[in-house]
Amino acid sequence: MRTVTYSMGMSLDGYVVDPHGDLDWGAPDDDVFSFVTDEIRGVDVHLLGRRLYETMAYWETADQDPSLDDANRTWAALWKALPKVVFSTSLTEVQGNSRLASGGLAEEIEQLRAEGDGEIAIGGPTLAAAAAELGLIDEYRIRISPVLLGGGIPFFPHGERRADLELIDTRTFSSGVIYARYRVTR
Numbered sequence: 001m002r003t004v005t006y007s008m009g010m011s012l013d014g015y016v017v018d019p020h021g022d023l024d025w026g027a028p029d030d031d032v033f034s035f036v037t038d039e040i041r042g043v044d045v046h047l048l049g050r051r052l053y054e055t056m057a058y059w060e061t062a063d064q065d066p067s068l069d070d071a072n073r074t075w076a077a078l079w080k081a082l083p084k085v086v087f088s089t090s091l092t093e094v095q096g097n098s099r100l101a102s103g104g105l106a107e108e109i110e111q112l113r114a115e116g117d118g119e120i121a122i123g124g125p126t127l128a129a130a131a132a133e134l135g136l137i138d139e140y141r142i143r144i145s146p147v148l149l150g151g152g153i154p155f156f157p158h159g160e161r162r163a164d165l166e167l168i169d170t171r172t173f174s175s176g177v178i179y180a181r182y183r184v185t186r
Contacts, residue, residue: 001113001117002044002112002113002115002116002117002118002119002120003119003120003138003139004109004113004119004120004121004122004131004136004137004138004139005043005119005120005121005122005137005138005139005140005141006121006122006123006128006131006132006137006139006140006141007039007121007123007140007141007142007143008123008124008125008128008141008142008143008155009026009028009142009143009144009145009177010026010142010143010144010145010155011025011026011144011145011147011148011149011152012144012145012146012147012148013148013149013150014154014155014156015149015151015152015153015154015155016125016152016153016154016155017125017152017153018149018151018152019149019150019151019152021152023055025145025147025149026143026145026147028143028175028177029173029174029175029177030071031173031174031175032143032173032175032177033071033075034071035171035173035179036075036143037071037074037075037078039141040075040078040079040082040121041078042118042119043082043118043119043120043121044083044116044118044119044120045082045083045084045085045112045118045119045120045121046082046083046084046085046120046121046122046123047084047085047087047101047105047108047109047120047121047122047123047127047131048084048085048086048087048098048123048124048127049086049087049088049123049124049126049127050086050087050088050090050091051124051126052123052124052127053084053086053088053091053094053098056079056123057095059075059076059079059080060079060080060095060096062076063076063077063080080096080097081097082097083097083098083099084096084097084098084099085098085099085100085101085108085112086098086099086100086101087100087101087105087108087127088100088101105127105130105131105134105136106134106136109131109136122137125153125154125155125157126153126157129156129157129159132156132157132161132163133159133161135161135163135186137163137184138183138184139168139181139182139183139184140165140180140181140182140184141179141180141181141182142155142179142180142181142182143177143178143179144177144178144179144180145176145177146175146176146177163184163186164184164185164186165182165183165184165185166182166183166185167180167181167182168181168182168183169181
C-alpha cells in the first residue's frame with residue numbers, strides 16, 4: 001500500500017511561509033537541494049493545493065531556461081515528469097503532468113493507494129492539514145531551517161488531531177538545516 005508523506009521546509013519556530021508570504025528564507029543550499037532532489041525521485045504522485053501548484057508552475061518550463069545549472073535542470077525534469085493532483089476550487093484547468101482532483105482528499109488518496117505501492121507526497125500546509133485531520137499522513141519529513149520567522153503559515157496547523165510519531169531518520173547539513181523523518185504510529 002502506498003505511503004502518504006508530507007515533506008516541506010520550515011523555520012525553527014514552525015512556519016513554512018513567513019508573515020509576508022515569502023519563502024526566500026528557506027532557499028536550500030546545494031547539499032539540501034541535492035537531498036530534496038533525491039527525495040522526489042521516490043515519489044510516484046504529488047498532491048498540491050492551488051498556491052503550491054502556482055508556485056511550482058515555474059518548473060514545468062524551467063528546462064527551457066538556458067541559464068539553468070545541471071542541478072536545477074535535473075530537478076525540473078523530475079518535477080515535470082511527476083504526476084500531480086491539484087486540489088482547488090478556483091482553478092478550472094492545470095498544465096503539464098497535472099490533473100485537477102475529481103473527488104475529495106480522502107477519496108483521491110484512497111484511490112491512489114489502491115493503484116500501487118509508491119509514495120504519495122502531499123505538498124502545502126493547508127492540504128497537509130486537511131490530510132492530517134483525516135488521519136491520512138503516514139510520514140512527516142521536515143527540513144528545519146535555522147531561522148525564526150515569528151509568524152506566517154505553520155507547518156503543523158492548530159487544530160490538527162494528535163498523532164504519535166516514531167523518529168526514523170535524521171540528518172544535519174553544514175548549512176545548519178536539520179532533516180527529521182517521522183512515521184505516524186497512530
